[in-house]
Amino acid sequence: MNPIQRITATKQIIVCAGAGGVGKTTTAAAIALRAASEGKKVAVLTIDPARRLASSLGLKELDNVPTKVNRRKFTAAGVEAEGELHAMMLDTKTTFDEVVYRYAPSPQQADRIIANRFYRNISGTLSGTQEYMALEKLYELHVTGDYDLIVIDTPPTRNALDFLDAPRRLTGFLESRVLRWFLLPYMKAGSGFMRVANVAATTFLRVVKRIVGGAVLEDTAEFFVNLEGMYDGFKERARAVQALLQSDLTSFVVVTSPTEESVAEAVYFAQRLNEARLPFGAVVVNRVHPKYGDGIGARTRQISKLRAQEGDGALLADLLDNESAFMRVVRREERNLRALASKVPRHRWVRVPYLEQEAVDFRGLVAVSDQLFDTGGGPSRN
Amino acid sequence: MEIADFLAPRIHIVCGKGGVGKTTVSAALALVAARAGYKVCVAEIDHKGSLPRLFGASEPSYEPSELSPGVWALNVMPEDALAEYLEVQYHMKRVSKVLTSTHFTDYITTAAPGLKDILVLGKIWYLEQNRAPGGRRYDFDTIIVDAPAAGHMITFLAAPMGLADAVQVGPVKRQADWLIEMLTNPARSIAHLVTLPEEMPVAETLETSQKLDDELGVSQGVTFANGVYQDSLSDEHLALLTKPSSLQSCADSVGLRLDKEDFDALNGYASFLEARSAIQAKHLRVLAKSATRPIVRLPHLFGSGLTLPDIETLADEIEGKLQEL
Numbered sequence: 001m002n003p004i005q006r007i008t009a010t011k012q013i014i015v016c017a018g019a020g021g022v023g024k025t026t027t028a029a030a031i032a033l034r035a036a037s038e039g040k041k042v043a044v045l046t047i048d049p050a051r052r053l054a055s056s057l058g059l060k061e062l063d064n065v066p067t068k069v070n071r072r073k074f075t076a077a078g079v080e081a082e083g084e085l086h087a088m089m090l091d092t093k094t095t096f097d098e099v100v101y102r103y104a105p106s107p108q109q110a111d112r113i114i115a116n117r118f119y120r121n122i123s124g125t126l127s128g129t130q131e132y133m134a135l136e137k138l139y140e141l142h143v144t145g146d147y148d149l150i151v152i153d154t155p156p157t158r159n160a161l162d163f164l165d166a167p168r169r170l171t172g173f174l175e176s177r178v179l180r181w182f183l184l185p186y187m188k189a190g191s192g193f194m195r196v197a198n199v200a201a202t203t204f205l206r207v208v209k210r211i212v213g214g215a216v217l218e219d220t221a222e223f224f225v226n227l228e229g230m231y232d233g234f235k236e237r238a239r240a241v242q243a244l245l246q247s248d249l250t251s252f253v254v255v256t257s258p259t260e261e262s263v264a265e266a267v268y269f270a271q272r273l274n275e276a277r278l279p280f281g282a283v284v285v286n287r288v289h290p291k292y293g294d295g296i297g298a299r300t301r302q303i304s305k306l307r308a309q310e311g312d313g314a315l316l317a318d319l320l321d322n323e324s325a326f327m328r329v330v331r332r333e334e335r336n337l338r339a340l341a342s343k344v345p346r347h348r349w350v351r352v353p354y355l356e357q358e359a360v361d362f363r364g365l366v367a368v369s370d371q372l373f374d375t376g377g378g379p380s381r382n
Numbered sequence: 383m384e385i386a387d388f389l390a391p392r393i394h395i396v397c398g399k400g401g402v403g404k405t406t407v408s409a410a411l412a413l414v415a416a417r418a419g420y421k422v423c424v425a426e427i428d429h430k431g432s433l434p435r436l437f438g439a440s441e442p443s444y445e446p447s448e449l450s451p452g453v454w455a456l457n458v459m460p461e462d463a464l465a466e467y468l469e470v471q472y473h474m475k476r477v478s479k480v481l482t483s484t485h486f487t488d489y490i491t492t493a494a495p496g497l498k499d500i501l502v503l504g505k506i507w508y509l510e511q512n513r514a515p516g517g518r519r520y521d522f523d524t525i526i527v528d529a530p531a532a533g534h535m536i537t538f539l540a541a542p543m544g545l546a547d548a549v550q551v552g553p554v555k556r557q558a559d560w561l562i563e564m565l566t567n568p569a570r571s572i573a574h575l576v577t578l579p580e581e582m583p584v585a586e587t588l589e590t591s592q593k594l595d596d597e598l599g600v601s602q603g604v605t606f607a608n609g610v611y612q613d614s615l616s617d618e619h620l621a622l623l624t625k626p627s628s629l630q631s632c633a634d635s636v637g638l639r640l641d642k643e644d645f646d647a648l649n650g651y652a653s654f655l656e657a658r659s660a661i662q663a664k665h666l667r668v669l670a671k672s673a674t675r676p677i678v679r680l681p682h683l684f685g686s687g688l689t690l691p692d693i694e695t696l697a698d699e700i701e702g703k704l705q706e707l
Contacts, residue, residue: 020531021401052582110682150484173488255572277508292650315622316632318613319648325684326651356657360581
């Protein structure tokens with residue numbers, strides 16, 4: 001059994017992580033597709049505004065609630081649809097609003113928070129918010145018990161590690177005592193303390209006021225006042241999400257390309273997962289060039305002699321050049337993957353070759369899933 | 383087009399989706415400028431410092447450093463830009479550690495989204511105006527901005543307009559107006575798009591180009607199609623592959639022995655190249671059909687990973703192609 005098969009058979013949550021542009025979304029969709037075709041009820045949650053994914057699944061657009069993919073998509077691509085595939089795309093703002101309604105002591109307080117300008121900015125721009133809400137949505141879907149398997153890709157950060165740190169960054173920010181203390185003079189509830197705000201706080205406020213204006217400060221203070229009483233709910237939930245991610249219901253799949261930079265990042269990411277006691281499941285190496293033979297090794301002199309010939313000789317020279325160019329790429333990838341093998345045992349990997357077609361439609365996703373679930377015909381290590 | 387004309391605007395903003403090779407193209411453009419005798423600085427925005435590595439240098443800092451003769455680089459982090467802004471504007475050197483802490487920067491940039499981008503653009507403005515802390519003068523002729531990934535790029539460049547709308551008077555309003563003038567004056571700034579001949583990058587590039595025209599008024603130079611397979615094979619090559627005996631006799635003539643595995647390799651890589659080239663050609667057609675700016679194709683490089691010689695090759699290519707425009 002290859003690691004992707006094993007994880008898909010035994011886990012309820014699969015998190016696909018990796019740097020931007022390595023094929024996380026496609027990998028997540030292909031895993032979900034195969035699991036659904038084999039009988040599971042699966043939800044795939046994507047973070048990328050991947051219009052292509054929606055259209056390849058035959059959906060007009062992806063929404064913040066899972067939408068079922070039509071069975072006909074499966075049969076048209078020649079695969080079984082014994083289970084169900086549902087797809088959704090995270091809407092950060094809507095999810096955050098739902099969270100606020102859940103934890104606010106009263107609907108009126110929730111309304112006040114949601115109408116607050118500072119809150120609106122947070123849900124749009126504060127780094128970490130998207131990641132936090134992705135995990136929130138994942139948890140919500142999980143506790144409904146509606147799905148046998150949930151596959152999620154992670155936000156397209158430049159650095160895959162941001163994903164692990166982001167939720168803590170958001171809660172840390174919301175809870176920051178320093179910030180709230182500095183904002184005291186603007187908080188109506190704390191107006192009694194206003195006079196004693198110290199020099200640093202006054203300086204802080206003066207600077208901020210100059211840069212962003214007084215109205216913004218009032219918005220912010222109002223936001224933090226309204227947030228009072230909700231931290232326990234946030235924290236409780238964060239703990240529950242963390243526990244779920246660390247449990248043996250979950251597995252992390254690290255997606256990488258065979259380039260040196262990407263492999264180094266994947267190795268580091270796998271180590272960080274271990275440190276954070278998050279269950280690392282497999283590495284998917286995407287877009288590996290095909291290998292034909294061990295290199296013809298024509299000498300430069302031979303190739304230039306051929307090139308000097310008229311007709312077929314020159315043509316052969318081109319073909320030999322092409323072969324040696326790709327062999328250089330293959331050798332480089334082999335070297336990068338040896339570096340990977342020294343850190344992550346090979347039975348935890350799956351390679352997906354650089355396919356001769358693109359995974360731009362349902363059939364393309366099926367082709368990728370065939371590769372992900374392929375036992376390769378080679379010696380099975382389990 | 384003469385290189386001097388291409389380099390007439392001093393600020394070159396290199397934009398594109400993540401993973402298309404913005405940093406590589408920025409580095410190649412820097413070499414083009416340096417070879418033409420310009421003192422050039424590449425500004426990476428909030429990056430991991432992949433550019434200095436191309437030149438064999440270590441991590442970049444907020445202070446520009448020289449990577450190779452005439453080529454300088456710096457890494458613009460919003461925290462540093464905020465600290466510099468506070469120092470220059472309000473003479474607040476190290477008021478408190480709090481002011482440059484992550485929470486503070488997060489707070490400021492959340493309270494006024496776009497401010498982070500303004501601060502970064504402000505640093506570009508300082509470089510263009512030849513101002514630096516402590517009265518240093520760098521005298522850069524060309525400034526290449528390795529912009530954030532496409533999704534963020536539009537908000538990045540639109541930030542000064544947002545701020546100018548939000549703040550009607552005062553120094554901040556004035557500064558926002560300076561940045562808008564810098565970005566929209568074609569004599570000062572020009573944006574180049576980088577893409578790959580693949581479906582999503584091409585679609586996003588066309589969208590970005592449209593937005594630059596319609597929403598931002600930032601003028602555009604060229605679109606770089608990166609990683610294009612150059613030597614596509616002809617029907618004659620493919621015909622030869624079906625005749626092993628002809629191949630063998632050619633090989634024999636130079637003393638090269640080809641066995642069955644070698645024939646398979648020649649075939650396999652020829653068909654791989656054909657398949658990938660066909661996919662690329664399809665996307666390049668889409669790009670060519672809708673792009674409103676000249677397209678410069680950059681070759682797929684089979685080198686041993688991206689190193690300085692690769693960048694030199696790309697710089698050669700860019701020089702040649704620009705002169706053909």
